[in-house]
């Protein structure tokens with residue numbers, strides 16, 4: 001990006017921005033939750049909507065001067081409806097976790113029983129982890145993956161639902177590489193009279209790109225997503241609901257329940273990102289994300305890596321490193337020194353504590369945005385394999401970093 005004012009007013013900050021631009025351009029981003037937004041999204045984020053206080057909703061604001069804010073927020077909502085087929089959408093939640101908080105706050109009472117996926121099996125902190133607000137406030141029962149197959153077993157979900165009669169079932173994940181059986185989840189929720197809540201933070205872009213099925217069409221009562229992962233927008237969230245009563249409760253929970261003024265510059269950028277996601281190129285993009293992910297997983301398997309569930313249906317994979325001579329954290333650090341960013345991850349029924357996880361998670365959304373395809377996945381798998389062998393050898397890691405940098409230089413990072 002070209003900066004007009006920072007070179008005059010704040011060189012110290014400008015230098016850090018430039019350094020971060022270099023870091024993002026020189027390395028390979030395999031963190032599954034990250035992506036690069038378009039320069040258009042970045043421009044909207046830097047717009048004067050930032051200056052506006054707009055507590056309330058379109059047509060019902062607590063401050064004057066919101067006529068245009070109403071238009072931009074309505075535009076974001078209309079585009080999101082078109083993209084996901086939802087009836088009601090709230091675009092004000094500040095990020096994924098606050099969006100989930102708003103859903104619980106709107107639809108549950110403290111102490112209510114909820115069924116969700118365990119964190120170390122691929123769930124999210126906000127799905128009832130004991131150290132999270134959600135785990136402290138609601139009575140979560142958690143399901144996991146079968147340790148042999150690495151897959152969620154719907155029969156177990158059904159059994160737990162019958163046994164515990166939860167008021168809500170949360171279906172969603174941060175580190176699960178297989179398709180979710182949304183319809184079965186909703187049927188189980190119906191059977192026990194629970195609210196069906198889906199959190200598609202990770203896969204929203206793949207659903208929007210019509211590459212995998214989604215929970216809205218499966219009839220979920222409420223669906224949240226972040227806007228900054230596969231959906232490739234600014235850091236923010238959407239909350240979608242099926243009926244008006246639920247939507248009203250959600251709106252009241254977001255404001256005045258939890259938040260004050262919404263971030264309208266972010267909402268403007270969400271509108272831009274949703275506009276991009278409605279284009280045919282975005283379907284192509286999300287298709288390639290999955291093609292790349294399957295290719296990377298296949299290559300890693302051929303290098304002797306064990307992948308949880310033996311493959312992937314989406315943009316990510318979790319590697320079980322127990323057959324390699326390195327833990328998740330050491331491996332993540334070694335990869336970083338070789339110019340490759342990833343995140344250490346627990347594996348289902350991890351024998352090691354969460355601070356020393358036995359796995360690592362890779363994802364293809366960011367490298368696919370840069371334009372990388374199958375041939376690059378082959379190279380990347382090879383480097384990853386070399387790092388498992390040389391993770392303690394600084395010189396060899398530096399040599400890999402040089403090769404990584406040469407490849408990275410051929411693929412532009414949008415906005416840099």
Ligand SMILES: *Cc1c(COP(=O)(O)O)cnc(C)c1O
Nearest residue numbers: 095096097124173174199201202
């Ligand atoms: C990333 C993620 C979130 C949280 O999003 P933040 O924007 O980091 O708060 C919530 N749920 C799931 C499933 C996620 O993967």
